[in-house]
Amino acid sequence: MRSWLDRQLHLIDFTLGSLARRKARNFGLLAVYTLLVFALASLSLFASALRSEAAHVLAGSPEVVLQRLVAGRHDLIPPGYLESIGRVRGVQKKEARLWAYYRDPRSGSQLVFMARPDAEVPVGSVMLGTRLAAAAKLNVGDTLAFADYRGQPYPLRVASLLTPDSELQSATLVLLAEADFRAFFAYPAGHYTDIALSVRNPLEVGNVASKLAAALPDSRPILRDEMLRTYEHIFDWREGILLTVLVGVILTFAIFAWEKAAGLSAEEKREIGILKAIGWETSDVIRMKVWEGLVVSLTAFASGFLAAWVHVFHFGAPLFAPVLKGWSVVYPEFALFPAVDGLQVATLFFFTVFPYTAAVLVPIWRAAITDPDLVMR
Amino acid sequence: MLFQPAIIALLLAAAVAVLMLAAAAPFALSVLREWDIGSGSERQLVLERRTYLFSTLVSFVMAIQLATLLLFVFNADRLAVMFVGAMCAVGTLNVNAWGFPALIVQMLVFFSALVWLAINHVDNLARDYPLVRAKYGLLLLLLPLLMLNFWLQYRYFSGLRANVITSCCGSLFSEEAETLTAEVSSLEPRAALWLFYAGMSVAVASGLLHWRRRGRLDGGWLGIAAAAGFVIALTGVISFISLYIYEHPHHHCPFCILKTEYDYRGYALYLPLFGGAAAGMAAGALQFFAAVPSLRAVLPRVSARLALLSGAGFLMFTLLATWFVVNSKLILIES
Amino acid sequence: MIEISAVHKAFNQGQHNEYWALQGIDLRIEAGKVTAFRGPSGSGKTTLLTIVGCLARPTSGRVRLRGEDVSGLPERFLTEIRRRSFGFVFQQFNLIRGLSALENIILPALPTGRPRAQLVAAAMALLEQLQLTQRAQAKVEWLSGGEQQRVAIARALINDPEVIIADEPTANLDSTLAGEFMGLLASFTAAGKTVLLTSHDPLVVESAAVHRVVAMRDGKLIEA
Numbered sequence: 001m002r003s004w005l006d007r008q009l010h011l012i013d014f015t016l017g018s019l020a021r022r023k024a025r026n027f028g029l030l031a032v033y034t035l036l037v038f039a040l041a042s043l044s045l046f047a048s049a050l051r052s053e054a055a056h057v058l059a060g061s062p063e064v065v066l067q068r069l070v071a072g073r074h075d076l077i078p079p080g081y082l083e084s085i086g087r088v089r090g091v092q093k094k095e096a097r098l099w100a101y102y103r104d105p106r107s108g109s110q111l112v113f114m115a116r117p118d119a120e121v122p123v124g125s126v127m128l129g130t131r132l133a134a135a136a137k138l139n140v141g142d143t144l145a146f147a148d149y150r151g152q153p154y155p156l157r158v159a160s161l162l163t164p165d166s167e168l169q170s171a172t173l174v175l176l177a178e179a180d181f182r183a184f185f186a187y188p189a190g191h192y193t194d195i196a197l198s199v200r201n202p203l204e205v206g207n208v209a210s211k212l213a214a215a216l217p218d219s220r221p222i223l224r225d226e227m228l229r230t231y232e233h234i235f236d237w238r239e240g241i242l243l244t245v246l247v248g249v250i251l252t253f254a255i256f257a258w259e260k261a262a263g264l265s266a267e268e269k270r271e272i273g274i275l276k277a278i279g280w281e282t283s284d285v286i287r288m289k290v291w292e293g294l295v296v297s298l299t300a301f302a303s304g305f306l307a308a309w310v311h312v313f314h315f316g317a318p319l320f321a322p323v324l325k326g327w328s329v330v331y332p333e334f335a336l337f338p339a340v341d342g343l344q345v346a347t348l349f350f351f352t353v354f355p356y357t358a359a360v361l362v363p364i365w366r367a368a369i370t371d372p373d374l375v376m377r
Numbered sequence: 378m379l380f381q382p383a384i385i386a387l388l389l390a391a392a393v394a395v396l397m398l399a400a401a402a403p404f405a406l407s408v409l410r411e412w413d414i415g416s417g418s419e420r421q422l423v424l425e426r427r428t429y430l431f432s433t434l435v436s437f438v439m440a441i442q443l444a445t446l447l448l449f450v451f452n453a454d455r456l457a458v459m460f461v462g463a464m465c466a467v468g469t470l471n472v473n474a475w476g477f478p479a480l481i482v483q484m485l486v487f488f489s490a491l492v493w494l495a496i497n498h499v500d501n502l503a504r505d506y507p508l509v510r511a512k513y514g515l516l517l518l519l520l521p522l523l524m525l526n527f528w529l530q531y532r533y534f535s536g537l538r539a540n541v542i543t544s545c546c547g548s549l550f551s552e553e554a555e556t557l558t559a560e561v562s563s564l565e566p567r568a569a570l571w572l573f574y575a576g577m578s579v580a581v582a583s584g585l586l587h588w589r590r591r592g593r594l595d596g597g598w599l600g601i602a603a604a605a606g607f608v609i610a611l612t613g614v615i616s617f618i619s620l621y622i623y624e625h626p627h628h629h630c631p632f633c634i635l636k637t638e639y640d641y642r643g644y645a646l647y648l649p650l651f652g653g654a655a656a657g658m659a660a661g662a663l664q665f666f667a668a669v670p671s672l673r674a675v676l677p678r679v680s681a682r683l684a685l686l687s688g689a690g691f692l693m694f695t696l697l698a699t700w701f702v703v704n705s706k707l708i709l710i711e712s
Numbered sequence: 713m714i715e716i717s718a719v720h721k722a723f724n725q726g727q728h729n730e731y732w733a734l735q736g737i738d739l740r741i742e743a744g745k746v747t748a749f750r751g752p753s754g755s756g757k758t759t760l761l762t763i764v765g766c767l768a769r770p771t772s773g774r775v776r777l778r779g780e781d782v783s784g785l786p787e788r789f790l791t792e793i794r795r796r797s798f799g800f801v802f803q804q805f806n807l808i809r810g811l812s813a814l815e816n817i818i819l820p821a822l823p824t825g826r827p828r829a830q831l832v833a834a835a836m837a838l839l840e841q842l843q844l845t846q847r848a849q850a851k852v853e854w855l856s857g858g859e860q861q862r863v864a865i866a867r868a869l870i871n872d873p874e875v876i877i878a879d880e881p882t883a884n885l886d887s888t889l890a891g892e893f894m895g896l897l898a899s900f901t902a903a904g905k906t907v908l909l910t911s912h913d914p915l916v917v918e919s920a921a922v923h924r925v926v927a928m929r930d931g932k933l934i935e936a
Contacts (some may be wrong), residue, residue: 154748236381419723
């Protein structure tokens with residue numbers, strides 16, 4: 001065991017020296033390899049950050065949201081609708097919600113206005129996300145004015161700022177009192193946007209939804225789990241499509257790696273010949289070259305992944321954002337919070353290290369079977 | 378549902394393994410036909426050198442299988458959120474009929490590759506390479522297994538249909554979708570406990586016996602005991618060990634114990650278990666060749682070492698499992 | 713020590729450029745002596761050394777090392793025997809450029825898995841014996857021809873082999889250095905090692921340090 005370990009250490013030692021001796025030659029490969037890892041890792045980190053943002057948003061939302069449909073279109077909840085649901089087994093709480101989209105002409109972004117009970121947000125005041133406040137240079141106590149349904153400014157005082165749990169959630173959120181909300185939008189009295197139902201037992205959600213659908217044929221229950229599934233699926237699917245496109249790139253890289261590994265320089269061939277002549281066995285040479293591959297792979301993987309991390313979480317992934325973000329449900333701008341999972345790293349490893357290793361195996365073997373008596377000829 | 382990163386990776390890995398071995402198959406055939414250890418011809422030298430390629434390839438395939446095994450389970454766990462009623466990997470694997478067969482074949486490939494490598498190792502210790510033909514015959518058998526593996530994975534993944542809202546309006550299909558049971562049929566705890574400890578004692582004892590005696594018979598027995606022990610160990614994990622780890626009387630999942638929430642205790646259990654089972658099976662397989670004259674000196678040595686590994690692996694697994702059970706707050710059996 | 717019987721060696725067998733480098737060699741080599749192979753280039757002396765030194769296998773015939781038949785062994789075992797029993801000094805020295813003298817010397821011992829400290833100590837002892845201690849850390853391409861050869865010799869000795877095989881060892885040395893080399897040969901035999909070398913340098917073949925000269929031509933022995 002001890003001698004086995006020493007032997008591997010010797011081989012690693014030798015291979016590190018041999019890589020250092022051929023810096024220029026290995027640098028090209030390492031650069032391309034790192035670039036590949038960088039591209040794939042950026043993609044994957046970005047997608048997973050979006051996923052976790054979405055999951056985060058949904059985590060705080062109710063298990064079931066009930067919307068009313070009129071002629072297949074989403075419509076307001078009329079007065080008395082909430083009461084007509086009656087008691088449904090498994091539903092812990094039901095609440096009619098008031099919320100709206102508002103396009104702010106100054107910032108050009110889509111805001112979400114949500115009415116809260118007067119106890120939380122007093123009439124005449126608002127609560128804003130920190131990002132929104134910072135963008136409009138607003139502090140607590142300042143007054144701001146949005147244009148109401150007639151286009152007239154509607155002054156509101158900033159009561160407090162929301163501490164962001166997740167950027168996505170509060171980046172565009174504006175909380176105001178119900179009276180202000182109705183006045184601002186001229187929302188008909190007694191009407192609501194939708195109904196939120198909380199269901200404690202996750203196994204009950206399906207039953208609750210089907211009971212609701214049966215009792216209120218003009219309603220449409222939306223389950224949180226279904227939203228979550230949809231988000232997951234969409235992001236995975238987008239990432240997968242991009243990866244499929246990138247398979248061509250990976251393949252090209254594998255061919256490049258094969259070429260690099262197969263095209264040994266005369267100097268390197270001579271070295272292997274010498275090693276074999278002085279007592280290295282074919283499998284020693286293979287092991288040495290495998291260590292070399294591992295060193296190169298791990299270096300490229302680590303540096304590429306790190307660069308991708310910086311790219312995505314510090315710079316907001318300028319290279320991939322347009323492809324992955326463009327979905328109406330996801331808000332237009334937000335900073336990503338670092339999120340990584342093991343599966344993702346493992347998958348990434350498969351897309352980079354695996355093709356590389358598979359591509360260099362045969363060239364490694366070819367090099368290793370050099371005739372030991374070559375140097376005597 | 379093929380356009381998921383992890384699924385693409387898994388299919389890619391399975392396909393590359395098949396392609397590599399398929400490309401190598403003609404060479405394996407020529408080794409079978411032309412091998413003549415007594416010849417000093419250049420042709421023989423070429424064949425001998427090819428053997429290095431095969432052992433490298435199979436080692437690679439084995440390493441990849443081990444990695445894909447993990448990825449497969451991880452991925453199944455992650456996908457659970459997309460299927461109504463699936464709470465973890467078990468649910469995802471049950472989404473269609475191909476999930477569990479794919480997992481089982483994957484494990485089979487891993488064990489077969491390990492056994493092949495053990496045979497290869499022993500063969501390389503004898504100066505006349507007595508097992509070359511047997512080895513390459515077996516290698517050609519590994520190829521269909523790899524193909525089966527790929528096919529099952531393809532069937533499984535292409536058959537997955539996420540229960541997803543297809544337009545942004547939302548629709549309800551939870552009511553139509555059959556609820557998948559995440560529960561695995563399980564044994565009554567007391568019986569499971571008995572079976573588990575009996576099985577593990579036999580496996581450990583068989584390992585130690587062969588380690589001391591090095592006989593052909595006890596070696597063959599170890600092979601059987603290790604394979605059976607593996608199945609019994611998994612049954613044990615499903616029927617009670619996992620319950621104690623989760624501290625939940627109905628959560629029978631053998632995969633969730635790999636998660637962070639359970640301090641990766643699954644790895645601590647599965648690593649010695651897989652190692653021990655593979656070593657035991659390899660020792661058993663080697664006994665087929667125990668009578669080869671040039672292997673008489675080396676084979677028992679290797680097989681005894683494997684037996685020790687196997688015994689140690691099963692022992693460690695049992696001790697860890699016991700420790701998890703004893704330290705759990707869950708009480709299944711009133712004493 | 714080494715017995716060779718009816719050894720033939722073909723290159724490119726079965727092809728149009730088939731060439732028989734050795735055509736039936738029978739020879740016994742004694743332990744602890746210096747044996748020189750002499751002959752024009754193409755006479756097969758180097759090929760014979762590669763076969764004796766377990767670098768290559770004969771196409772037919774037997775090679776016995778201490779009574780053990782090694783001619784039919786697969787490369788894996790030949791390498792093991794070669795590493796244990798033979799040390800090589802090549803005509804071009806064949807040192808690995810970019811590595812220090814010390815690193816070059818321990819190369820043949822790396823696959824044995826001996827701890828590094830042990831290997832370095834052994835290499836330093838050899839360097840001292842060859843009066844090269846001060847050059848241990850120097851890259852080999854900075855060494856003079858004579859120094860390079862001494863590094864090559866130290867490398868051949870690192871695994872403490874019984875047999876030293878030297879192919880045209882003095883071809884790249886001037887007469888003074890060649891003379892020094894012959895002095896070293898005497899110290900090897902004094903230490904009980906067997907030496908096999910090829911040369912057409914009269915200085916070597918006629919030296920007193922050489923116990924036996926074997927002449928070859930066209931793949932056959934002409935006087936032994």
